[in-house]
Amino acid sequence: MTRRPRDRIARGASHAGERHTVDVGPVAHGGHCVARLDDGRVVFVRHAIPGERVVIEVTEGTDGDKFWRADAVEVLSASGDRVRPPCPVAGPGLCGGCDFQHVDLGRQRALKAEVVAEQLRRLAGLDLPVVVEAVPGGLHGLRWRTRASFAHLPDGRRAMRRHRSHDLVAVEDCLIAAPSAESPSSHEQVEVAGVSHEFALAADGFWQVHPGAPRVLVETVLDLLAAQPGEKVLDLYAGVGLFAAFLADRVGPDRVVAVEGHPAAARDAVTNLPSGVRVLRGDVATVLRGALDEPFDLVVLDPPREGARRAVVEQVAQRAPRAVAYVACDPAALARDVASFAEQGYALTALRAFDVFPMTSHVEVVAHLVKSGSRLR
Incomplete structure (x- = not known):
């Protein structure tokens, strides 16, 4: 549930373990807030909330680093949105799986909205209002994760990794995981507007881990695209066919092409999608360069965390979707x-954000x- 860290290259004397008192600035992408030391050094601080005054302990930082990382280990002036983390291993030096257990749920969503808005402003030059919407499922932000994997300690106990570390922390009960998270179903059913589809999944296949996510995402995509019968649809990074299945209902199965790079997911998509939908297996950029050299009315993109990237965006624009x-x-x-996309003549005309994590x-x-x-x- 947490990423394994990269090995770091030291750039001078380490300052790990030092403590400083700071005023916490704005939230930043990645689950931390920005603060500055007296000498102007930027520090990314976890376990803090904007506006607080805290004592931090440096966890990563050398003389030559552009910024340091730290945990808030003592709160001198607390935000009114600070709450007691429900999980006993959510905190400085403990499990790295959750970033915001110390923050009221409503403020969590507001912080995420600030991050989305800031990234759009800084990287895309857009100044847009953003609201992160709650999604049904789970229990007050807990017990929502339907799929989870754990490391194990030598004595067999379940464990998670510390933030940006290989070190393991025993986790008796992960509070964001649903009871069945370690043995998820090989089939999922999604109903949207009275229409239901069932999806077979490989053991290592991708599926949204929040129980309410598949439905709300399909509803949103269908609403925004307003697909009409007979339109041609290209579903890229199609996974096991979630969006393609419901779009095929709107435009007709023979009007949908799905592209997926993961072999098992592509095989599942063939099983899950109605006859007539064309499923192509392969890297999206490679497939677009070598096939599908034709116009499409609509395109769905659901790329991995690194995004679609310029080569794919340019290929999509060449298909001239509306x-x-x-x-x-x-x-x-x-x-x-x-x-x-803006460079290719496409403008962002609507945006919705959902708290599915x-x-x-x-x-x-x-x-x-x-x-x-x-x-x-």
């Missing part, structure tokens, strides 16, 4: 790709892009 629905799990990657800094965003000149919906 609209693109971009489903993003990383605001920075989304903003970079929105900027690339409560207690963490992650957020899911759906963006609607059309030819420049349209108004924001």
Whole structure:
């Protein structure tokens, strides 16, 4: 549930373990807030809330680093949005799986909205209001994760890694995980507007881990694209066929092409999608360069965390769709790709953001892009 860290290259004497008193500045992408030491040094601080005054302990930082990382280990002036973390291993030096357990749920969503807005402003030159919407499922931000994997200590106990570390922390009960998270179903059913589809999943196949996410994302994509019968749809990074299945209902199965690079997911998509939908397996950029050299009315993009990137954006624009629905799990990657779409004549005309990862800094965003000149919906 947390990423394994990269090995770091030391750039001078280490300052890890030092303590400083700081005033906490704005939230930043990645689950931390920005603070400055007396000498102006930028420090990314976890376990803090903007506006607080805290004592930090440096966790990473050498003389030559552009910025340091730290944990807030003592709160001198607390935000009114600070709460007691429900999990006993959510805190400085403990499990790195959750970023915001110390923050009230409403403020968590506001912080995520600030991050999305800031990334769009900084990387795409857009100044837009952003609201992160709650999604049904879970229990007050807990017990929502339907799929989870754990490391194990030598004695067999379940464990998670510390933030940006290989070190393990025993986790008796992960509070964001649903009871069945370690043995998820191999089939999922999604119903939207009275229409239901069932999806077979490989053991290592991708599926949204929040129980309410598939439905709300499909509803949003269908609403933004307003697909009409007979229109041609290209579903890129199609996974096991979630969006393609419901779009096929709107435009007709023989009007949908799905592209997926993961072999198991592509095989599942063939099983899950109605006869007539064309499923192509392969790297999206490679497939677009070598095939599908034809116009499409609509495109859905649901890329991995690094985004679609310029090569794919340019290939999409060459198909001249009237609209693109971009489903993003990383605001920075989304903003970079929105900027690339702008270079190709496509403008961001609507955006919705969803809190499908409560207690963490992650957020899911759906963006609607059309030819420049349209108004924001």
